[in-house]
Structures are given as structure tokens and as C-alpha cells.
Amino acid sequence: MIDRNELIEVVTRQVLATLAGQHTDQGLENAPQVVANGAARLGYCGAGADVPKDLAEYIDHTLLRPDASPADIDQLCDEAAEYGFAAVCINPTWVARAKKRLRGTRVTVASVVGFPLGANTPEIKAMEARRALRDGAREIDMVINIGALKGGEHELVKRDIAGVSDACREVGALNKVIIEAAYLTDEEKVIACRLAVAGRAHYVKTSTGFGPGGATVFDVALMREVVGAKVGVKAAGGIHTAAEVREMITAGATRIGASAGIRIVSGEEGESGGSY
Numbered sequence: 001m002i003d004r005n006e007l008i009e010v011v012t013r014q015v016l017a018t019l020a021g022q023h024t025d026q027g028l029e030n031a032p033q034v035v036a037n038g039a040a041r042l043g044y045c046g047a048g049a050d051v052p053k054d055l056a057e058y059i060d061h062t063l064l065r066p067d068a069s070p071a072d073i074d075q076l077c078d079e080a081a082e083y084g085f086a087a088v089c090i091n092p093t094w095v096a097r098a099k100k101r102l103r104g105t106r107v108t109v110a111s112v113v114g115f116p117l118g119a120n121t122p123e124i125k126a127m128e129a130r131r132a133l134r135d136g137a138r139e140i141d142m143v144i145n146i147g148a149l150k151g152g153e154h155e156l157v158k159r160d161i162a163g164v165s166d167a168c169r170e171v172g173a174l175n176k177v178i179i180e181a182a183y184l185t186d187e188e189k190v191i192a193c194r195l196a197v198a199g200r201a202h203y204v205k206t207s208t209g210f211g212p213g214g215a216t217v218f219d220v221a222l223m224r225e226v227v228g229a230k231v232g233v234k235a236a237g238g239i240h241t242a243a244e245v246r247e248m249i250t251a252g253a254t255r256i257g258a259s260a261g262i263r264i265v266s267g268e269e270g271e272s273g274g275s276y
Contacts, residue, residue, distance in 0.1 A: 055245060058254070060110055060139075061085040061261045062236070064209065070097065077101040083265055087139055089257060091115070092132045099136025110139035110176075113164055116210040118143030118180065122156070126163035133171050140168055141176045141234075141257075143208060146183050149192055157192070161199030169200070176203035176234050176255075179223075182213030189219065193226040203255065207237030214238030217251045224252025242267065 061080040063072060073094045080088045080102070087108040088098055098109045111132040114120045120128070122145075129140050142164045148156045161177055168175040177199070179192040196204045204223050206215040214237025223233050235248040236257030242264050245256050258264060 055242065056084045056261070056265045057086055058245065058249060058256045059085045059261045059264065060087045060089040060234075060236075060255060060257045061107075062089040062209075062257050062259050064089065064091055064112065064115070068094070070094075073097055074101055077107070079262055080107045081105040083262060085261055086255065089139075089141060092128065092135070092137075095132050095135040095137045108139055109137045110141060111137040113140050113142040114145075115141070115143055115178075116208040118146050118178070122160040122163045125160060126167050129164045129167040129175075133167060133173055137173065138171075139174045139176060140164055141178055141205060143178045143180060144192060144195075146180055149179075149184070149188060149195075154191065154195060158195045158199050161196055161201055165200040165202075168202070174202040174232075175200075176205045176232070177201040178205045178208055178236075180208055180211050181206050181216075181219045181223075182211045186222065189222060190226050193223050197227055197231055201231065203232035203234050205234035205236055205255075205257070209237040209257070209259075211237070215248060215253075217247050220248050220251040220253050240264070 061076055061083075063076045068091070073090060074097075076088050076090070077098050078101070079085075085107060087110040088102070089110040089112070090098055092111045092113075095109055095111050102109060113128045113132065114125045125142060129142065132140060142161070145153075145157055145160050148160070161175070165175045167173075177192075177196040179189060179196070181189055184192060193204050204227055206219050206223070207213070215235035220233055220235050227233065232254040233252050234255040234257055235251075235253040239245060239248065239256055239258045240260045240263070245258075245264055248256060
């Protein structure tokens with residue numbers, strides 16, 4: 001169980017950083033230095049077209065809508081290959097199709113487990129992960145048992161995560177643990193991240209995109225603070241612009257989940273066509 005005083009210290013440090021004026025609006029060229037000096041957030045107000053193309057390497061091109069068709073999946077894969085996205089993130093039923101479509105490219109296939117509610121049993125999640133991995137996925141985005149976490153059943157949550165992590169590690173794949181931060185208190189976010197680390201996950205992730213809220217810079221910074229440098233942080237849900245991506249990366253995100261990936265890397269602005 002996490003020490004409450006330690007939690008308060010972590011959260012307070014992030015809040016004080018923001019209040020001290022470390023949310024700055026400036027060019028991208030100074031971002032590494034600002035982050036190294038401890039900034040919790042960096043605002044970028046330039047044109048989206050000025051964002052380097054290597055931004056695509058942070059993005060999981062995502063389509064998790066229930067009405068996605070085979071043609072939609074093919075288009076998603078083709079776009080990911082064209083723009084150089086890190087991965088496509090899709091529902092398990094499409095993994096084999098996407099793997100075939102992306103053959104010969106550098107794009108990874110990611111799929112979801114226990115999605116979007118997280119209420120499956122640990123055994124079912126591990127089985128679902130193994131099937132997706134057998135079909136060709138090399139990254140799994142799993143949802144924790146949110147109710148169990150909020151009820152203090154931490155060993156169950158850890159076992160939930162560890163089962164999927166074990167399945168991933170058997171084939172050299174990655175496990176990204178979705179904590180669905182919008183449902184959690186700050187204390188619960190910290191506990192969830194620590195349980196993910198204890199369960200040998202490779203990433204923690206903010207949101208499914210189907211919950212009551214998406215990624216926030218504060219949550220990303222808090223999650224990075226908890227997991228340290230060796231575990232990835234994925235920001236997902238409601239990210240529509242290059243400026244938002246840059247803020248998440250500056251706060252500590254190493255991967256972005258977005259359905260608006262093309263608009264982000266091409267410099268177009270506007271609302272996303274999907275919830276993710």
C-alpha cells in the first residue's frame with residue numbers, strides 16, 4: 001500500500017511546478033533544456049505544420065470504434081505505413097488482417113484486452129492477450145480491473161496485469177496498462193502505476209478514450225513521476241493537435257494514442273472524428 005505522505009509530496013511537486021510558471025509558451029528548439037530543468041509542462045503555440053515529421057514515431061494510429069469495417073482497417077494500416085506511425089491499435093478481431101496488410105512495413109500491430117471496461121477475469125485477459133499475440137500483435141493495451149482497484153483489491157489488480165505481462169514477455173511483446181485515470185483519485189492513479197510496475201508492464205497508459213475523460217498533462221506528469229524512466233507512458237484520449245501531442249511528450253509521454261494522427265502530423269487542426 002502506498003504511503004499517503006509520499007503521494008501528497010509527489011502531487012504537490014507537480015502542482016507547484018505549474019504554479020511556479022513552468023508552463024511556458026515557446027518554440028520547440030528549447031524543449032529538451034526546459035524539460036531537463038524540471039518543467040512539468042511546456043506549451044507550444046506554433047503552427048502544426050512546423051512540427052517535425054518524427055512526431056509520427058510517437059503515435060499509435062488508432063481505430064477502436066465498434067462499427068469499424070474491414071475496409072476501414074485496411075485504410076488505417078495504409079495510412080500508418082504512409083505516415084510512419086509507430087503502430088496501429090485495433091480490436092482483436094482485426095489483428096490477423098492488419099498483420100497481413102502491414103507485412104514488409106515497420107508499423108507494429110497493437111491490440112486491446114479487457115477493453116474498454118477492464119472487468120474481465122485475469123484468466124480471460126491472459127487468454128485474450130495470447131490469442132491476439134498469436135494472430136500477430138506485438139503490443140497489448142490492457143484495461144485494469146478498475147472496480148477492484150477502487151475497492152482496495154490490489155493483489156487482484158497486480159495478478160490481472162502480471163498475467164498479460166507474462167503472455168507478452170513469452171513472445172517479446174509489450175504490455176501497456178490502461179489505468180483509466182478519469183475514474184481514479186490521484187492516490188489511486190499512483191497505486192495503479194505502482195501495481196503496473198510490480199506486474200512487469202512495459203507502459204502505463206492514461207485512458208481508453210471511452211471513459212468520462214481523456215489524457216491530461218497533469219496525469220501524464222504524475223504517471224511519469226511514479227514509474228520512473230524505465231517504464232513508458234502512453235497518453236491517449238482526446239488528443240487532436242500537434243500542440244497537445246508536444247505537451248504530452250514534454251510532460252513525460254513516450255507514446256501517443258490518437259485517431260487524429262494524420263491531422264496531427266500534417267499540421268491540420270480541428271476536432272477528431274472519433275472519441276479515441
